[in-house]
Amino acid sequence: MFTKILIANRGEIACRVAATARRMGIRTVAVYSEADAGAKHVAVCDEAVLIGPAAAKESYLKGDVIIAVALAAGAQAIHPGYGFLSENADFADACAAAGLVFIGPPASSMRAMGSKSAAKTLMEKANVPLVPGYHGESQDPDLLQREADRIGYPVLLKASAGGGGKGMRVVDRSEDLAAALASCKREAISSFGDDKVLLEKYLQRPRHIEIQVFADTQGNCVYLHERDCSVQRRHQKVLEEAPAPNMPPERRAAMGEAAVAAAKAVGYVGAGTVEFIANQDGSFYFMEMNTRLQVEHPVTEMITGTDLVEWQLRVAAGQPLPLRQDQLTMHGHAIEARIYAENPEKGFLPSIGTLRHMDTPDAVHFELGGMAGSTAGGVPASVRIDSGVREGDAISPFYDPMIAKLIVWGADRTQALARMGQALAEFQIVGLATNIAFLKRLVEGQAFSSADLDTGLIERNGDTLFPPVTPTPVGALALAAMALVGGEHTGASDPWANASGWRLNGNYQRTLAFSDEHAYDVALTYRAGGWRMEVDGVASDLTLAARDGATLSIRLGASAMHGTVRRDGDLFHVFTGGRHYTLTYHDPMAHAGEVEAVGGRLTAPMPGKVVAILAQAGQDVRKGEPLVIMEAMKMEHTIGAPSDGVVEELLYAVGDQVADGAPLLAFKAA
Incomplete structure (x- = not known):
């Protein structure tokens, strides 16, 4: 077994590998970019080495630098995690040439499966069903x-x-292909350095089901059952679960055996995932093979009681697989939700900023050992969190904006769903936009809870998943008000210095102005022992029953309420009843003299790079017409005309980096 390995990655997967290696008595070396100098994965590894600037192509994608660091540190192997160099066959060859073990499949397997078109040709020869399409070289x-x-x-x-x-x-439509092809190729060359594309028939209401396979150097290969990854946005997975709902045993076996056959056909070694697209009638087609560990591997670990990272390390060291196929069983049901710094209501735009506050549900962490994410007794933990960030860390524009993976286990799917809903209700983040509220609606929605699954589930249920903004309930307003006025209490013995609301004659009255999509005037009248609160003409007695830091218990009229209020500048984040309400407090004295910025300039929705300009200065445009295409975190975002009008001036050129909120062009509405 290895005594020291280098982890050529960052974030939660680097932290996860470090935790498993520590449990196995293996020392770890982290690599980090300038943007990650204070990152969690740097802190949890035994050693850490700076490898370059923030941009991935100048740091985490510099294979020669990473190999040099591994050799200098005395590492015997390199674990690539997922993303970056994990499926780079040239890097695997370079590791072997340097005398380092690449903890992954052989380069030949990666080359065989790394090209989607080549892999489909290979599967076609092996009589694996394929979706109709074009996979040629031209x-x-x-x-x-x-x-x-x-x-x-x-x-x-x-x-x-x-x-x-x-x-x-x-x-x-046929007439839309040319523009889509150009956009697809731009994103492909930026993300993978290769703009080659293939074509497939787009199936209606398909499910995305993948099979976890594992092979060793002795010729053994097993499948660890399936995961359903149908719930996606922009073709990226949002929720994953294992086993797949409504999967008959005979179909599970057929898909598993097909996946093992595919892996053996390319001489596979290590962890891999064979992905299938399945029709509602149960027919399935080979889609691709990911020659690495997947982001969603924890759900497989939770139902099989395995540590797949430990398996990776043992297989890479030449040991046989820990279990045979007949020894692999399933227990219960697991669901994973990806907690992202993004704004679902704005097209899932990434959110950049600092995690000013992060409170997670109680979880039994993976480092406890034994069964993956388990308690000492070997029963899977109900909640597991894999994260590469901590409170106070920044989500930067340079890398994927995932904050954490929230994984729950239940004896059955119903129990797992209930636990996921509760865990999401307890996950509190302040400082940037997240998808937590969206995930809670998704998990509790009729489509997912009833397992009516397909890759278009989110789009199909847009009305319920993206409901219109409703006014903040009066209870949340009361919590925000009590957090504000309660925090102003000085405790001073001098009554003239006391900010509690005491007055010599008459009652102290005050109006607090809050807003979100709506405006709220919260009128407070101080009385002995409490307040009288009035909103929209409805008045109730308001009492602060208890306070422990940011956690408050109040009585509003005849109702008792409990919640947490976190203040971030003018923003009050109210967490109550499993919901998160963000209110802006308008202090009339705090912003005196400020004026609004001049309008008429379309601004960048996030930090990124201008990759295409589709209009010229002086050009008349129609509402919705695309004007500028930006790229952030390797995803394209199109900025369209807000109305009919004219483009007066272009403020950036293709290739320019722009900050969040920067004006991109001057625009005059018609």
């Missing part, structure tokens, strides 16, 4: 147009070297 736009027309719309454009939903476009 990238001539006219040929691709003809092939798309032949396949029939809708078609899916997909980067051949891609993954993670990047470089994918669904095209509904």
Whole structure:
């Protein structure tokens, strides 16, 4: 077994590998960019080495630098995690040439499966069912147009070297293909350095089901059952669960055996995932093989009682698989939710900022050992959290904005669903936008809870998943008001210095102005022992029953309420009843003299790079017409005209980096 390994990655996977290695008595070396100098993975490893600037291509993608660091540190092997160099066959070859073990499959296996088109050709020869499409070498736009027309719309454009939903476009009409092809190729070259694409028939209401496979150097290969990853946005997974709901045993076996056959066909070693797209009638087609550990591997660990990272390390050291196929069983049900710094209500735009506060549900962490995420007795923990960030850390524009993976286990799917809903209600983050509230609506919604699954679930249920903004309930306003006025109490013995609301003659009256999408005037009248609160003409007695830091218990009229209020400047974050309400407090004295910025300039919705400008100065445009395309975190975002009008001035050029909120162009409405 190894005595020291280098982890060529960052974030939660680097932390996860370090935790398993520590339990196995293996020392770890972290690498980090300038942006990650204070990152969690740097702190949890035994050693850490700076490898370059923030941009991944100048740090985490510098294979030669990483190999040099590994050799200098005396590491015997490199664990690539997922993303970055994990599926880079040239890097695997370079590791071998340097005398280092690459903890992953052979380079030949990666090359065979790394190209989606080549892999499909291989599967076709092995009689594995394939979705109708074009997987050829030619990238001539006219040929691709003809092939798309032949396949029939809708078609899916997909980067051949891609993954993670990047470089994918669904095209509904023949006349839209050219623009989608150009966008797809731009994103593919940026993300993978290869703009080759393939075409597939876009199936209606398919499920995305993947099989976890594992092979050793002795010729053994097993499947650790399946995961359902159908719930996606922008072709990126949002929720994953194991086992797949409504999966008959005979279909599970057929898919598992097909996945093992695919792995053996390319001489696979280590952890891999064979992904299938399945129709509602149960028929399935090979989609691709990910030649690495997947982000969603914890749900497999939770139901099989395995540590897949430990398996990786043992197999890479030449040991046989710990279990045979007949020894692999399933226990219960597990669901994983990806907690992202993003704004679902704004097209899932990434949110950049600092985690000013992060309070997570109680969890039994993986480091306890034994069964993955288990208690000492070997029963899976009900809640597990894998995270690469801590309170106070920043989510930067340079890397994927995932904050944590929240994994729950239950004796059955019903119990797992209940635990996920409760855990999401307890997850509190302040400082940037997150998808937590969206995930809670998703998990508790009728479609997911009833297992009516397909890859279009989010779009199909948009009305319930993206409901119109409703006014903040009076209870949340009362908690915010009590957090504010209660915090102003000085405790001074001098009555003239006391800010509690005491007055010599008459009652102290005060109006607090809050807003979100709506405006609220909260009128407070101080009385002995409490307040009288009035909102929209409805008055109730208000009493602060108890306070412990940011946690408050109040009585509003005849109702008792409990919640947490976190203040961040003018923002009051109220967590109560499993909901998160963000209120802006308008202090009339705090912003005296400030004026609003001049309008008429379309601004960047997030930090990023301008990759295309689709309008010229002086051009008349129609409402919704695309004007500028930006790229952030390897995803493209199109900025359209807010109304009919004219582009007066372009303020940036293609290739320019822009800050969040920076004006991109001057625009005059018609």
